[in-house]
Amino acid sequence: MSEKHKDEITGVETTGHSWDGIRELNNPLPKWWLYTFYASIIWSIAYWVVMPAWPVIWNGQWTYTEGVIGYTNRNSVADELAAVAEGRSEVMREIAQTPLTELAQDPKLSEVALAAGKASFGDNCAPCHGSGAAGGEGFPNLNDDNWLWGGTLDDIHTTLLHGIRWEADEETRLNVMMAFGDLGMLDRKQVSDVAEYVLEISGQEHNAGAAGRGAEIFAQNCVSCHGEDGTGNQMLGAPNLTDAIWLYGGDKATIEQTVSKGRSGVMPAWGGRLDEGTIKSLTLYVHSLGGGE
Known part of the structure; x- marks a missing residue:
């Protein structure tokens, strides 16, 4: 049964609740805590008004309240x-x-x-x-x-x-590596042969017979950009084919793809x-x- 009375030791009135003979004192919160709490409420209301705070739907789209000062990060x-x-x-x-x-x-x-x-x-x-x-x-x-x-x-x-x-x-700067295969200028065997020649002049393992045939194809189709010795031409953006530096790769399959499909990076x-x-x-x-x- 709930019954209020004043605690004899502290002089504080109880809430009337008790558990197993233990009564709950009705101690009020400290005034400083209450004042801080009330100030926080006032501050939060002011913040909502001054700063962007609340998500809202405006004209069918989610936006937010911009606040009086219109501040954004x-x-x-x-x-x-x-x-x-x-x-x-x-x-x-x-x-x-x-x-x-x-x-x-x-x-x-x-x-x-x-x-x-x-x-x-x-x-x-x-x-x-x-x-x-x-x-x-x-x-x-x-x-x-x-x-x-x-x-x-x-x-x-x-x-x-x-x-x-x-x-x-x-x-x-404008120049492209032509797609000799796709354009029908070279057939698959010729593309393979010229790739073997490129492997030869770049110091890689190659088929000597195919490279010999590729040298003639190279002279007829490639020297205008890459030069007779294959060292390239910076005026045309044509790479040096005799070193070990490759933009797309220097293995035979990649060289064949380059000759056949062309290259035109931007x-x-x-x-x-x-x-x-x-x-x-x-x-x-x-x-x-x-x-x-």
Whole structure:
């Protein structure tokens, strides 16, 4: 049975509840705790009004209440990025206006350009060439000294600016490896023979008889781009076939596929996407990776 009474020891009235002879004291919460609790309630209501808080459906789509001040993390980050860009705008303008050869020889500007180029490479180039610029199948390794279109500062700058086979840019680097098999210019036996010849000039195991026949086919169809000795032509983007560096692979099956099906990989033109200061910074960074000419 519930019966209230005052505790003799503490002088506090009980709640009237008891269990096994133990009575529950009716101790009120401390005032500081109550005031803090009430303040928290008031603060939460004010927060809901001032800051973005509640998910709502508006015009059939989920959105949220923007709050009185309209704060968003996205806007905050955008403001921070704008502040960073403004802080570096002057030096980036100077980089953009400085000729590449002078830029490479200027200690202060080149230091900034290399840092900016490395950051921009990670943002824009790493998805294809890898974070370490080692490339992969169909994507050139930028660390070596083998360049399809040339590795001088001006060559790299032109490639970045206009791209390779980028149809949207009228000044893009344009040349393709023809599909000799698919176009009916060579039959399967001729494709096999010329592949054997490529294996021979690249120092790989090959069939000497087939390679001899392939040499004639090569002279008739391939020397205009790759040269009589197969060492390639940077003006045309034609690779050197006598070394051990292969963009798509150097085994016979892959060589046959290249001769038969052709190759036409694309490098985007960054001239319409990145400012000149960033492109020059990328040029300097790629040139510094170890294989610049």
